Amino acid sequence: xxxxxxxxxxxxxxxxxxxxxxxxxxxxxxxxxxxxxxxxxxxxxxxxxxxxxxxxxxxxxxxxxxxxxxxxxxxxxxxxxxxxxxxxxxxxxxxxxxxxxxxxxxxxxxxxxxxxxxxxxxxxxxxxxxxxxxxxxxxxxxxxxxxxxxxxxxxxxxxxxxxxxxxxxxxxxxxxxxxxxxxxxxxxxxxxxxxxxxxxxxxxxxxxxxxxxxxxxxxxxxxxxxxxxxxxxxxxxxxxxxxxxxxxxxxxxxxxxxxxxxxxxx
Amino acid sequence: xxxxxxxxxxxxxxxxxxxxxxxxxxxxxxxxxxxxxxxxxxxxxxxxxxxxxxxxxxxxxxxxxxxxxxxxxxxxxxxxxxxxxxxxxxxxxxxxxxxxxxxxxxxxxxxxxxxxxxxxxxxxxxxxxxxxxxxxxxxxxxxxxxxxxxxxxxxxxxxxxxxxxxxxxxxxxxxxxxxxxxxxxxxxxxxxxxxxxxxxxxxxxxxxxxxxxxxxxxxxxxxxxxxxxxxxxxxxxxxxxxxxxxxxxxxxxxxxxxxxxxxxxxxxxxxxxxxxxxxxxxxxxxxxxxxxxxxxxxxxxxxxxxxx
Numbered sequence: 001x002x003x004x005x006x007x008x009x010x011x012x013x014x015x016x017x018x019x020x021x022x023x024x025x026x027x028x029x030x031x032x033x034x035x036x037x038x039x040x041x042x043x044x045x046x047x048x049x050x051x052x053x054x055x056x057x058x059x060x061x062x063x064x065x066x067x068x069x070x071x072x073x074x075x076x077x078x079x080x081x082x083x084x085x086x087x088x089x090x091x092x093x094x095x096x097x098x099x100x101x102x103x104x105x106x107x108x109x110x111x112x113x114x115x116x117x118x119x120x121x122x123x124x125x126x127x128x129x130x131x132x133x134x135x136x137x138x139x140x141x142x143x144x145x146x147x148x149x150x151x152x153x154x155x156x157x158x159x160x161x162x163x164x165x166x167x168x169x170x171x172x173x174x175x176x177x178x179x180x181x182x183x184x185x186x187x188x189x190x191x192x193x194x195x196x197x198x199x200x201x202x203x204x205x206x207x208x209x210x211x212x213x214x215x216x217x218x219x220x221x222x223x224x225x226x227x228x229x230x231x232x233x234x235x236x237x238x239x240x241x242x243x244x245x246x247x248x249x250x251x252x253x254x255x256x257x258x259x260x261x262x263x264x265x266x
Numbered sequence: 267x268x269x270x271x272x273x274x275x276x277x278x279x280x281x282x283x284x285x286x287x288x289x290x291x292x293x294x295x296x297x298x299x300x301x302x303x304x305x306x307x308x309x310x311x312x313x314x315x316x317x318x319x320x321x322x323x324x325x326x327x328x329x330x331x332x333x334x335x336x337x338x339x340x341x342x343x344x345x346x347x348x349x350x351x352x353x354x355x356x357x358x359x360x361x362x363x364x365x366x367x368x369x370x371x372x373x374x375x376x377x378x379x380x381x382x383x384x385x386x387x388x389x390x391x392x393x394x395x396x397x398x399x400x401x402x403x404x405x406x407x408x409x410x411x412x413x414x415x416x417x418x419x420x421x422x423x424x425x426x427x428x429x430x431x432x433x434x435x436x437x438x439x440x441x442x443x444x445x446x447x448x449x450x451x452x453x454x455x456x457x458x459x460x461x462x463x464x465x466x467x468x469x470x471x472x473x474x475x476x477x478x479x480x481x482x483x484x485x486x487x488x489x490x491x492x493x494x495x496x497x498x499x500x501x502x503x504x505x506x507x508x509x510x511x512x513x514x515x516x517x518x519x520x521x522x523x524x525x526x527x528x529x530x531x532x533x534x535x536x537x538x539x540x541x542x543x544x545x546x547x548x549x550x551x552x553x554x555x556x557x558x559x560x561x562x563x564x565x566x567x568x569x570x571x572x573x574x
Binding site for chain 2: 002003004005007008011012102103104105106107108109110111112113114261262263264
């Protein structure tokens with residue numbers, strides 16, 4: 001197997017991979033660099049936070065916002081799948097509708113490569129690109145940890161919390177792949193629906209921590225299964241990993257099923 | 267001409283509908299091994315729909331097709347390995363050079379074909395080292411032709427292959443197609459470039475509004491409907507007598523009625539007998555160009571006039 005489409009997808013996205021990796025890495029360094037001064041004034045900040053309603057801290061996912069774990073969770077890791085989800089949507093939509101809009105799909109699909117393999121190679125390329133971005137992000141966490149040791153979290157916990165975010169990100173990518181396979185040529189609609197899914201599920205997850213009405217819907221969001229506090233304080237929750245992995249596989253299978261059966265657009 | 271003995275493309279009642287619109291209606295077509303088959307029709311007739319259905323890029327609403335004896339749906343991957351395809355809208359990846367594009371197709375096909383690609387590039391006067399970004403229509407077409415031909419497939423399916431090529435390159439393209447045919451390979455090309463079809467094809471299928479109007483040899487198509495007879499007399503003739511003949515379908519006369527150009531349908535016996543009443547200086551026959559024959563199908567007869 002020559003993996004022509006996988007290699008091409010990586011080649012097409014390497015600039016984006018480094019752009020996103022460096023951007024998120026610099027943001028991580030900025031956030032970690034601010035921690036020593038936050039830690040110094042922890043007592044003052046806690047007094048301020050005492051005046052805020054409980055729902056405010058609930059939205060942040062922790063009531064201990066100024067410990068190393070709470071700070072990293074509330075200021076960085078909470079947003080990581082949301083931010084990378086945007087790039088995952090772009091990758092997913094480009095997989096099929098992008099090729100159709102550029103009118104390159106006919107040449108691609110006329111190669112002796114089954115449709116399922118075209119989509120699978122693109123899906124795997126997205127996975128590798130996301131791992132590449134997360135690796136740069138992890139390296140910046142390591143650098144930040146070395147420069148500012150006040151953020152006292154072990155490297156294996158930093159690695160676990162970084163790479164575990166791959167799962168909710170790939171769920172979001174899976175939704176975009178599915179929409180790309182379902183909606184020939186309708187990249188705009190795919191983008192709108194994927195973005196609504198990303199922002200909507202994020203809001204349900206975040207507001208669900210503070211609202212009893214929204215809370216029952218949290219299990220239907222990928223963010224529910226990426227509990228960074230649990231990972232940073234304990235270990236990798238296997239149940240959550242299993243749920244997200246099954247969701248990714250189901251979305252991938254549904255994308256293949258749809259893409260196999262529909263007419264290709266030009 | 268190559269020996270025709272084996273069906274390479276066969277469609278049986280192939281139909282494609284988009285909602286209520288019928289893009290292709292009960293297409294029954296056979297293309298033999300070694301022939302160059304022209305698929306003619308105006309824009310929107312269903313040429314590209316046929317090609318995309320044959321290649322399983324779109325799925326038929328009903329009917330079936332076989333390519334090289336393989337089912338177009340079930341065996342599409344095997345078919346793709348043996349077909350060279352040039353789409354009508356040739357769009358390339360802008361972030362590649364020609365060589366990189368050839369390497370990409372090589373990887374996809376799992377066949378080494380750089381040497382053949384370089385040979386074709388030389389024939390088509392195309393530089394594979396240049397970026398694919400900002401190429402002219404003609405150069406995109408050349409790159410597409412190289413990609414379609416470089417793995418030396420037994421069947422070529424070319425959708426409007428010469429659109430955008432300059433006349434010199436069209437000549438080179440014609441030579442390539444003749445060489446391919448001489449090797450016993452088959453070419454199915456869609457076009458509305460009639461001189462190209464006339465110069466290259468053994469047979470043509472004419473498509474109109476999704477229906478196959480006829481399949482004919484080029485020669486038969488040109489001879490089938492009508493001929494023009496040029497009669498030059500030594501003195502003026504009574505034009506109305508000729509117009510009155512039942513098999514005269516059109517008549518043009520010069521100002522002094524000594525030269526008549528008569529379009530005759532069927533036998534010319536009555537025309538010759540009437541002309542014999544006058545001193546006849548010369549008689550010649552003009553066969554219709556394919557374009558005239560083509561227009562006849564789409565013009566006054568609405569595609570109903572030809573018996574296949």
